[in-house]
């Protein structure tokens with residue numbers, strides 16, 4: 539799916555629920571190691587296979603073969619899919635045979651896998667130095683980060699390859715952070731407080747098995763994303779617009795912080811339905827909350843003309859800051875996507891700016907670390923809108939792993955805050 543442009547989340551959602559957990563574990567592992575998979579495929583089959591399915595099948599089989607050899611040399615990390623080499627070759631050949639688009643390549647798949655088994659050391663030596671293999675990202679992505687962050691690019695790529703912690707934000711309308719930590723401790727689940735309402739789990743686990751999920755005590759949200767809503771300093775009675783709201787992480791946070799009149803908007807109706815489900819679980823739906831499935835750029839269809847005190851523009855972006863949580867992104871995106879999202883972001887921002895009340899605030903947020911979607915976008919916005927005055931905000935947050943000072947680490951985000959100057 540990812541090789542032909544479909545996101546992993548979409549592809550997994552289409553599978554029957556009984557195979558989804560194992561398919562997710564395998565595909566996440568594959569995406570976290572796809573640089574090696576494609577590197578081995580390239581060394582052994584120089585010519586690009588005629589279709590994406592065959593390419594993925596050969597790459598995945600080689601990766602799993604290599605994983606099985608390494609597992610014999612060193613205990614693999616928890617969750618690593620380990621199969622015997624014999625079973626792998628058999629299954630790969632059988633899978634090739636099952637699909638009409640690949641069936642005639644059965645002999646090729648068999649030959650490639652057997653050659654890898656015979657010549658493993660030499661094949662690895664020919665493969666290991668390619669940047670895609672070393673850093674496990676697409677080449678254009680590595681080059682873009684090297685250019686933007688000449689000092690930090692290697693650290694950033696390594697952080698993207700790490701497994702992220704499980705971080706939660708407590709719904710302070712429903713309970714207190716201390717009560718949640720205690721409820722977790724009661725079930726021998728270790729966790730640590732961070733930030734204003736955050737909790738990081740000592741060991742990640744399926745969220746629905748944690749106390750308080752159904753009761754809406756908390757939401758899953760990265761530590762960096764938890765900074766967004768507080769920057770807007772909402773107070774009771776304010777008119778608030780969350781313009782790119784789905785799946786509703788920051789919508790819920792805004793509603794937890796104050797008793798506001800909130801419009802949550804998203805262009806994607808299916809994703810908008812998830813906002814409703816999330817707010818329902820958190821007991822945050824009320825007549826003061828309006829949910830609209832429309833585009834921020836088509837204000838005439840949904841805006842009553844009354845300005846908002848606060849606008850959150852959590853813009854669609856390449857998501858280059860959250861790769862550790864979505865390991866397919868780095869393979870899914872194309873270089874040309876950056877230009878396209880920059881243009882869409884500009885259109886959305888310009889439309890939203892006209893809705894901000896004098897003295898009101900707009901927060902430009904993205905989960906990207908490409909400067910075009912961050913500081914460059916904010917600067918060009920300032921130039922287009924002379925009434926926009928920039929206020930203090932974190933700017934570019936680069937992804938960081940948990941450490942003693944920041945037990946939750948955080949993903950990569952960009953935040954720029956503007957206020958509309960009062961008329962003279």
Ligand SMILES: C[S@@+](CC[C@H](N)C(=O)[O-])C[C@H]1O[C@@H](n2cnc3c(N)ncnc32)[C@H](O)[C@@H]1O
Pocket residue numbers: 781782783784785786787788789803804805806809832833834835852853854855886905
């Ligand atoms: C980064 S996500 C938002 C995440 C969300 N704020 C949260 O915290 O859970 C960006 C969202 O923008 C939406 N979007 C894209 N184009 C849009 C448009 N023209 N108008 C409104 N929403 C749009 C996408 O469907 C996507 O759900």
